[in-house]
Amino acid sequence: MDPYEALGVKKTASAEEIKKAYRKIVKESHPDLNPGDTAGEERFKAAANAYDLLKDPEKRAQYDRGEIDAQGQDRPEAHFYRSYAGARDNPYRGGQQFDESEDLSDFFTDFMRQARGARGGAGHDHMHGFHADGADIRYRLEVPFMDAALGGSTRITLPDGSALGVQIPRGIEDGQTIRLRGKGGPAVGKGRPGDALITISVAPHKIFSREGDTVRVVLPITFDEAVLGAKVEVPTISGPVNLSIPKGASSGQVLRLRERGIAPRGRDKRGDQLVELKIVAPPAIDDELAGFMEGWRRKHAYDPRKGMKP
Amino acid sequence: MSVVYSDEQIIAEVPGLDRALLLRFVKARIVVPLDRPAERTRGFLPVDVARLRLACELCESFDFEDDALDVILRLVDRLHTTRAELRAVLDAVGDLPEAQRRQVAEGLRERLATGAR
Numbered sequence: 001m002d003p004y005e006a007l008g009v010k011k012t013a014s015a016e017e018i019k020k021a022y023r024k025i026v027k028e029s030h031p032d033l034n035p036g037d038t039a040g041e042e043r044f045k046a047a048a049n050a051y052d053l054l055k056d057p058e059k060r061a062q063y064d065r066g067e068i069d070a071q072g073q074d075r076p077e078a079h080f081y082r083s084y085a086g087a088r089d090n091p092y093r094g095g096q097q098f099d100e101s102e103d104l105s106d107f108f109t110d111f112m113r114q115a116r117g118a119r120g121g122a123g124h125d126h127m128h129g130f131h132a133d134g135a136d137i138r139y140r141l142e143v144p145f146m147d148a149a150l151g152g153s154t155r156i157t158l159p160d161g162s163a164l165g166v167q168i169p170r171g172i173e174d175g176q177t178i179r180l181r182g183k184g185g186p187a188v189g190k191g192r193p194g195d196a197l198i199t200i201s202v203a204p205h206k207i208f209s210r211e212g213d214t215v216r217v218v219l220p221i222t223f224d225e226a227v228l229g230a231k232v233e234v235p236t237i238s239g240p241v242n243l244s245i246p247k248g249a250s251s252g253q254v255l256r257l258r259e260r261g262i263a264p265r266g267r268d269k270r271g272d273q274l275v276e277l278k279i280v281a282p283p284a285i286d287d288e289l290a291g292f293m294e295g296w297r298r299k300h301a302y303d304p305r306k307g308m309k310p
Numbered sequence: 311m312s313v314v315y316s317d318e319q320i321i322a323e324v325p326g327l328d329r330a331l332l333l334r335f336v337k338a339r340i341v342v343p344l345d346r347p348a349e350r351t352r353g354f355l356p357v358d359v360a361r362l363r364l365a366c367e368l369c370e371s372f373d374f375e376d377d378a379l380d381v382i383l384r385l386v387d388r389l390h391t392t393r394a395e396l397r398a399v400l401d402a403v404g405d406l407p408e409a410q411r412r413q414v415a416e417g418l419r420e421r422l423a424t425g426a427r
Contacts (some may be wrong), residue, residue: 140315
């Protein structure tokens, strides 16, 4: 597409006019500011590509002389803020909060109250002037996988260099927020100080991964364990347990260890741990094994790829 | 959890971002770095890449000063949060039996028509 056309300017437009035209399109059509407007989005993408080219006098001159064409890079969706903005785990959004003193109240009432924006209080008191609650301050904290699974404690560094102790509730998930009452901005008058809102990112673990309360591990097993079955030790978040591998196990088969996963706060029952088996060949294939396999194959060939024929 | 970017990596990733601008945005709390006590460092996530990209675009187009930019981004956050909540409400309504769905639709129409808050 002709970049001048994308911005709606003449070929002779000045740099100032080009900037003005681009600014107008950003204002009216930027997808992060105008969600849901698909026509606007196309206009913005074309204009952004065009502006990238025309804002640089050298590139613009090259384009005008026909030395380069207007092929811009199409911008991947991941580059727009809107693909994160509404997500549950967006740290700038707030999301679900853990509160030390929270009672389990009616979800719907809570939701309506939040939607109407009622929080804290500010106002004039006849006798004593103006009072307002302090502002909430946002922080973000990465916690080790095990601390998130089992609970723990850590410290965050505040912008003024001081440190604040944080209790990590057991079972906290990526994107959830811990509210520390009174650790935010100062109050006005007799208002309450604001809260510190700490959004958690759970660091990955080298053997465990997690989906909600369920913990997942990939467990390497040997040929012979797969063929003959075995009892093997499996790590869980609360120490190793024994697992029976059934006779004739395959890679990718998933076994379930009941109640060896994560118990979220406020619940005693733990989730499960899933164990995905992965058959690992011995480091070297010796003559004995190769010879046995050749003999075995002659009599017992089987085709695990039978179902794959299109 | 996904990739964590260092200061250098995020500067390389976001067009128009340099060290001075990153420091300015962090100071104005337009982005909040991820505190990583176990690694004794701080980092940024893909959401920050997208947010900084938007911040840089808005700065380049409109010469916003930090407070104005902060106001805009907060409104953007609210807008998207509200849209996500609205979508969740609509999905929940969509799961209701036909008769109840119609009841909700009528209630909505009435409220929107009378401009109730």
